[in-house]
Amino acid sequence: MTVLILGFPLDIHIHAVRWAIEQAGGRHQTVYTPDLPLVLRSSMHIAQAPQAVSVGDGRSHGVSGDWSTVWFRRSGLPMRPPGMSDADWAVASRECDYHIRNVRRLIAPDAFWVNDIAAREVVLLKMPQLIAAAQCGFAIPETLYSNDPDEIRRFWGEHCKAGVIFKLHLQTHWHGQSSGERHALFTTELRQENLQDDAPLAGCPAIYQRKVEKAYELRVICMDERCVVIRLDSQSRDSTRLDWRSDMVAPLKPALVALPRTVEERCIALMRKLGLAFGCIDLIVTPDGEHIFLEVNEMGQFLWVEQDEPRSDLLRCFATLLLNQRLGPSTRLVGDERLRYAGFLASGAWERGYAEDGESHAKYSPPGIINEP
Incomplete structure (x- = not known):
């Protein structure tokens, strides 16, 4: 079982998941799309089926058919080669973007994707999310x-x-x-x-x-048919009443809780309707106990949850999803009790990966405003 990871450098989630895959006996290859054109070399040969797609960065190389699972972590803008003129880069950056889009479409058409490209493009739009949530029985604002x-x-x-x-x-x-x-x-x-x-x-x-009155908020981390739910007491302080993410100095601490069965069924139904294998659903719980859907982040962060709630086992769950291509409430997780985020941090793998990214890959520094879904 080999996992292809698509993302950009210095992402701790990528390095933690790679470490977890290795601990579980799996294999992986990472392609940083911002490495094109500075580091990444990629070709597509189209004549007769099957088409051949190759990617390589001087350290690893792969061709279409090598991967059973693809984790589409995040996109990244191409990085400009030193000395290239503004006019040339206007053309080259556009072509790099289209090249990567083609690569993603062709590189592993028969693999299990987390998440499917077409589904991801829809879910990045908030209005279709709300419509789908309402169709699955959620109340929406x-x-x-x-x-x-x-x-x-x-x-x-x-x-x-x-x-x-x-x-x-x-x-x-x-x-x-x-x-x-x-x-x-x-x-x-x-x-x-x-x-x-x-x-x-x-x-x-x-x-x-x-505006919806809140008692507290929930983040439901859905991996296939397993839901890990955390409570965020956003109403406990003024700085987080409107947005629980807004206190970056002292972030809210997550608390592991259970969902009512009917709400869990709606979450799983929504994931199926949207075509997602992974996603983080944000819900408001009103003082009357009603669960109100806000949005789903198709590639949300989850390590911060395990850091404060080790019982969540999210890193191990995610590695199981990638390697087994399914995850249910009773699925046996890959690895053992040592396969945890704390184990990753203690292993030194993050420091080694961070240094390798800085030495061997394009420095990822998108200009201007940085948007993070």
Whole structure:
């Protein structure tokens, strides 16, 4: 069983999963898409079926058919070769992007994908998520996705008594050019004074939702048919009431809990409907005990959960999903009790991997705003 990992350098999730695969006796190869064109060499030969696709970075090489499972961790922008002119890079970067898109489509058509490319492209869009969740029986907040100032004001007028929240399609981070400080735009509450000027409302489409009263929040980490659920007491402090991610100085601690069976069934049904083998579902639990769907992140982070809740066994679960291509509530996990995130950190594999990425791969530094789904 060989796993192909598609991602970009210095991602601790990639290095932890590679270590876990090795501990379980599996094999893996990693392709960093930002290595094209600096490091990565790739070819596609199309004549008669089957087509031949090859990738190599000087340290490892593979061709289509070598991999039984593909973990599509994340995309990455191509990195510009030193000395290439702006005009040349405008063309070359576009062609690199299309080359990688072709590679992903052809490199392992018969493999088990986490997650399927076509499904991933749909799930990256928030509106189809909400529609699918409602079809699976979830309650969802009234939602407007718009840049029409009149529609936004009308929506605010209808829901201002409960409150209206504003958020972007992707969680957005950026670094101040002068100060170097890191900033992030989290979910915020819309105020009437924010509606006075048409220009900012029209200039950037955004998601507006009726504010839902919270008792607490849940993140449901779904791996095939196994759901690991954590409770986040977001209402315990002012800084996290609207967005539990917003306190980056003292993040909320996750607590392992169980879902009501009917809600778990809805989560699994939603994963099936969206075509996902892995995803992190965010739910609000209201003071009345109702579970409200917010969104699903098709490639969400999960190591932070195991760091605070080792009983979650998420690293071992994920390695089992990749190697066995299925995971149910009673599936025997690969490896043994030593295959944990803490074991990975103690092994030195992260430090070795970090150094190797810096020495042997393109430095991944996308310009401007950094968007992290």
